[in-house]
Amino acid sequence: MNMARLLTILLLCIGVSTGCGVGTGTVVRTDGAARSRIVSSGVALPASATNLYYAFQAQFADHLDTWISFSSSSADCTSVAHAIASTKTTSPTFVAGTKSKHDNVSGGPAYHHPEYASPRWDLSTVTNGTMFETKGLFVLVDTDKNRVYISQRAP
Numbered sequence: 394m395n396m397a398r399l400l401t402i403l404l405l406c407i408g409v410s411t412g413c414g415v416g417t418g419t420v421v422r423t424d425g426a427a428r429s430r431i432v433s434s435g436v437a438l439p440a441s442a443t444n445l446y447y448a449f450q451a452q453f454a455d456h457l458d459t460w461i462s463f464s465s466s467s468a469d470c471t472s473v474a475h476a477i478a479s480t481k482t483t484s485p486t487f488v489a490g491t492k493s494k495h496d497n498v499s500g501g502p503a504y505h506h507p508e509y510a511s512p513r514w515d516l517s518t519v520t521n522g523t524m525f526e527t528k529g530l531f532v533l534v535d536t537d538k539n540r541v542y543i544s545q546r547a548p
Contacts, residue, residue, distance in 0.1 A: 418451035419502055419509055431461050436543060437476055439469040444540070446513035448502040460501045460514050461543040470541045474534045477543055478525040487523040491516060493531045498544045516542060 422430055427447035431438050434447075442463040450458045465473070478485030493516075497504040501514035512518075516533065519542075524533040531544040 419506060420447075420449040421502065421509060421511070422447045423513065427461075431463070434459055434461065434545065435477070435480065436461055437473060438463065439465050439473060441465050441469055444513065446511065448509065448511075448514065450502050450505065450509075457547045458497070458502075459543075459545045459547075461545075462513055462540060464538065464540045467536070467539050470534050470539050474523075474525070474532045474541055474543075478527075478530065478532050481527050481530050485525045487525045487532075487534070489522070490524045491519040491522040491533065491535075493524075493526055493533075493544065495531075498531045501544070514542065 420430075422445075424445050427445040428438065428442075430447040430449070431445060438445075442465045444462075444464040446460070446462040448460040464470075474487070475485060478487070493499045499516045501509070501511070501516075503510035503514070519533065519535045519538075519540075521536045522533050523536060524531070526532075529546045531542075533542040534540075535542070
């Protein structure tokens with residue numbers, strides 16, 4: 394059994410045994426409870442970050458989807474966005490935009506399970522943003538609200 398499949402099974406069992414997203418493998422955390430999960434996912438969260446959101450959902454074919462969002466200062470949002478994008482390429486290029494080319498990214502955890510809809514992951518409210526998207530990673534900075542949205546997919 395490969396490591397990705399083993400990790401998926403383990404995380405599903407943890408989600409079911411803790412009552413988080415029973416039957417879906419979905420875990421949603423906000424504010425203080427989200428902070429440690431966000432940091433453990435590889436995001437260097439600034440101390441000033443507020444309105445935290447973390448959602449994790451095991452998908453088919455051993456994919457693990459994570460959605461993260463938070464508010465902070467404009468400089469901190471830009472810094473974190475570039476740092477996480479730099480994990481995929483040495484020179485990430487951010488472009489004007491607000492929507493991923495993948496509906497499951499834009500829809501967040503509610504795309505597969507509407508009961509997990511949250512105003513903390515509602516990309517339809519973003520009117521001015523800069524974004525970076527590559528295989529397995531979407532990063533959006535809402536330049537009006539100083540908010541960062543990160544969607545990661547791990548095979």
